[in-house]
Amino acid sequence: MGWVAVLVVLSVALTLIVFRVLRRKGREDEEHGASSVGFSANLALAVYLLVLAYAAVLCRDGLSVTEADVQAEAESLTEMYWAVAPIPEAAPVRTQIRQYTAQSIDLDWPLMAGKTMSPIPGQTLADARTTLLRLRPVGDEGRNLQQDALDRASEIAHARIIRGDDAGTGLESIFVISLIVSGLLVIALPWTLGVRPSSSSIIADVVRVSVVVIGVCFIILISHPFSGLGAVGPDAFQAAQREYDHIDGRFPAQP
Template identity: 85%
Template sequence: MGWVAVLLVVLSVAIPLIAFRVLRRKGRDDDGHGSSSIDFSANLALAVYLLVLAYAAVLCRDGLWTTETDVQAEAESLTEMYWSVAPIPEAAPVRTQIRQYTAQSIDLDWPLMADSEMSPLPGQTLADMRASVLRLRPIGDAGKNLQQDALDRVSEISHARTVRGDDAGTGLESIFVVSMIISGLLVIALPWTLRVRPTFPSIVADLVRVGVVVIGVCFIILISHPFSGPGAVGPDAFKAAQRQYDQIDGQFPAQP
């Protein structure tokens, strides 16, 4: 919805200029006629706008928090799986695939998730990882338990990836943006219906109203998607998992 923000900025400049020009030429002096009802309507529209704005901000914040929690859970499952296969001597290929999946998620998934898409390559790597774990033939009950734990972790990662894809496809419902735009336009335009010739104080008040509405709507649009904008969820948890892999390798060196 980035084009909506650009359109709002353009309209926030064009509409006041047109209104000021028309009212300067055809407006009448302020005699207070009908101002009370217009002020009431404008204040009511402002209340609706602020209510929708506050509710949308809460929804966006909760969405970002939920997405970040889901990403951290996936990274934690990857780390725990790496711990599970590390003591198994023949599991070096699985370690490589865990590292590959993590790197692909960072390099391929994250740039696409801003556009609600995901790369198919990490999903294929995840399937290969599951097959590699199934091919392991550990010796003893301890090794078999580690293999089973690794399989459980693969299932967790697969589910977490699905959830991350769902998070990438979510965003603020359009009804909130539409409601904010309509109520904001009423806040801006209702005082102009009095057709009063603009003065310096009224121009300042008009610019303040326009600024409040445009900044509020643009702010919500910028934070409405969990993987784009200034508050986007990044792959920090996955990068932390990569550092954990190195530490695990220090305790359980991979065997060819």
């Protein structure tokens, strides 16, 4: 968000400065040199639009993959809860699964926007696995459920690593740099003619600057999967919490 505000302020300031300088020192509109400058501006616009489209596709794909990863982790949590629910001695594991889910929502999500994660949920998950290993269920069914829960715990640990990787990723800086450079060329090349601005040219300049700034800001706002527009939220984890209540209704926890 900070980069967006800075970009908007600098763009407005640059535009106003150029208008002021050209109004004082610019010459009348002439056709001399306009064709070559127009070709260069169109070429810069083509590059800008190409990079913009490619960056938007990459960002959208990144958001989709991250959302699928979060959904997979939430599903593994639910399946782990289902696995331990019929085991009478596994009430502490249920509590730890609930703790991990709540800690991921409350502690991880605010930090993932800054590309980090809290160590506390990871420790809670490790404690849950330890508690599972110490269980001594009676009968083959109980042991099979214990093994299933341990497999799910491994899936969750792996999914947590993937979620951390997703939080640490984002759009490559080369795309943002390319957008800014090509956008600046689109904006500035017509001004190199040094023509004194008229009402129609001012409108065209404002539209050109706005289109470039909006495009760059849009890419910046969707460049990280856990911040900005379309950020992946903890909805899947919150749905898992509601599923835990449903499971508890079928298998009431025993002290």
